[in-house]
Amino acid sequence: MFSIYPYILMILVVIFYSGNILIGKAINDLPPYTIAFFRVAIAFIVLLPIGLRSAMENRSLFWKYKKPLLIMTLSGVTFFNTFIYASLQFTTASNVAVLETIIPVVTVILSAYILKEKLRNIQTTGVILSVLGAIWVVLDGRIFQMTTMDWNIGDAIMIGAILTWSIYSIYVKQYMHLFPTYGVLCVMTGISVIVLLPVVLIEWSILGVPTIHVSNHMAGLLYLGIFPSFVALVFYNRAVAMLGASQASVFLNFLPVFTIIGAYFWLGETITWMQVVGACIVILGVLLTTQNTSKQQAIAKKSKAV
Secondary structure, eight states, rough: OOSSHHHHHHHHHHHHHHHHHHHHTTTTTTTTTHHHHHHHHHHHHHHHHHHHHHHHHOOOOOOOOHHHHHHIIIIIIIHHHHHHHHHHHTHHHHHHHHTTTTTHHHHHHHHHHOOOOOOOOOHHHHHHHHHHHHHHHHHTOOOGGGGGGOOOHHHHHEEEEEEHHHHHHHHHHHHGGGHHHHHHHHHHHHHHHHHHHHHHHHHHHHHHOOOIIIIIHHHHHHHHIIIIIIIIIHHHHHHHHOHHHHHHHGGGGGGHHHHHHHHHHSSOOOOHHHHHHHHHHHHHHHHHHHHHHHHHHHHHHHHHHH
């Protein structure tokens, strides 16, 4: 029986990650690794009373699967957003958004190679449409100007974000179901705090210790530490378990659409008809991809019942 539940989860994930971009833009006077560090530190503090007991009870399990656990931690929790924050120091948000649309393609390719996942023709068409639609949204319809964009070191840094999230999605599909939900996030954010601490200390030694303003920064940092770092990860991990890595990642193409809508209401930016057209293309691409997946799941369940 078809379930809308994983799709609702992925829509919420995209909303939270859109807020991550908007809030990150609002507090970008802070250095990138400072934002990344306080993000995971706040997440760890929130998760500690929720997941510590579970983490302690399952410590032998974490040790047994320490390699995939470390890969998931470094790729999805520690460095994905760190790459994004670092990239935004050198390049534009539009360039970052364009490059993020490549994540589903890379995930599909890696899933086919590592997990042997297969996509039917209609799903491949959906992936391509969603990528093109997302790029159309970001470039406001001027899609043929991509070759004339001013690419720089920030764009190269975004390759790290693309690869890390693709790897994270694949390992989540393979291993995340083995771990307790809150216990594993507690461990992952704790490891991330340890990994990022020396990095942020180096950043402060070079740039100086930034001043954290309660009125300007704390609300934003709390949002980043709770929703994108905790709630969105729980939802995304659950959706990947139900949809598969490549299918869930397609929903990330909604990110520029939701970000533009958020910018319209919160930042007073305008929405053009070109962006509306691109948003419709993204939605069509996602529907094509997930519709075929739903049919496959239904057929599989019927076969098991027989």
